[in-house]
């Protein structure tokens with residue numbers, strides 16, 4: 001229907017040594033064990049303008065010419081197209097009037113993972129895969145379970161036992177995935193899922209699969225598309241984008257989107273990419289603070305933000321490059337700062353995000369207080385998941401319901417006492 005609904009030609013290459021990878025079941029370079037990435041051929045995009053894409057509705061597939069999967073094969077539940085809020089009250093509270101929130105919790109399964117899964121599962125369909133799987137701190141499994149249902153594929157998810165938020169577990173079970181509760185943490189669950197993939201017993205859709213971050217690039221395309229568009233140009237590029245960092249693929253995806261928009265000639269400035277980790281799970285932040293290009297894995301990560309409770313982030317090296325190259329930053333926030341930021345966002349803007357997502361807001365507050373973020377910056381915090389995914393954490397940090405007699409006078413008494 002639309003002339004622009006094309007995919008770009010692309011190759012899968014080793015991110016470290018550049019070797020071309022032909023085998024779709026290889027997810028580390030056979031020569032150097034490096035991470036893989038997709039190299040897009042953007043020559044067609046260079047002849048296009050943003051207006052050509054704006055003929056299709058906002059969402060992941062609006063940006064098909066930047067994506068490595070043919071839209072003919074798409075498995076979609078209308079992911080992306082999430083709101084970008086201008087957050088005046090939050091901005092006032094933290095001292096950054098130009099604060100914005102991109103609320104990824106309004107994706108179909110309630111997190112940004114849907115952006116990667118529409119691409120990953122569509123590619124699995126192209127390959128003819130019938131069984132897909134992933135290890136997950138929760139959101140990835142919820143997203144994969146939904147997209148596998150839509151595609152009619154069998155799905156197995158590997159979760160660290162007892163450490164997955166209730167809403168996410170419920171979603172994976174609801175969509176009919178085989179939910180395997182692995183004795184260990186996320187890193188252990190991923191090792192098991194990778195063994196299954198290496199033996200070709202399933203097609204792995206963790207972010208080590210290079211097609212996943214390709215879909216996740218769309219969040220940055222959307223932010224720039226939503227901010228200000230004038231005279232056939234993207235004219236308003238944020239000074240900074242802040243993201244929570246766990247396995248570290250999302251910040252890499254956002255960086256890749258920036259580089260491709262630059263290569264296409266559609267932007268000439270790149271936001272400072274700023275990653276936030278929980279203090280109890282902070283290998284990437286520690287590496288950044290030490291000026292290192294690689295990180296040291298942490299054996300026992302722990303944080304209330306279970307989505308980013310990861311000690312050995314697969315894409316940690318890529319994330320470090322993203323932050324160094326853009327003049328960005330990386331720091332940690334404590335669990336107390338995360339919970340405080342979660343409530344602050346709810347009480348100032350009416351937006352309910354999960355703890356990992358609140359890490360980006362906690363990071364905004366901390367880095368402004370430290371003077372790393374200037375008060376005049378236009379900043380977008382990517383709030384990656386919906387607060388309803390983890391009601392237990394919310395209920396542990398808000399007042400309990402107030403017992404009340406069935407009488408107007410008692411309501412009045414309570415309202416007066418708690419004013």
Ligand SMILES: Cc1ncc(COP(=O)(O)O)c(C=O)c1O
Nearest residue numbers: 139246247248249250307384385
């Ligand atoms: C809500 C939420 N935020 C942030 C992250 C971290 O993203 P990444 O692992 O790509 O760094 C995750 C990953 O599971 C998540 O579920």
Ligand SMILES: [Zn+2]
Nearest residue numbers: 014017029032
């Ligand atoms: Zn290599």
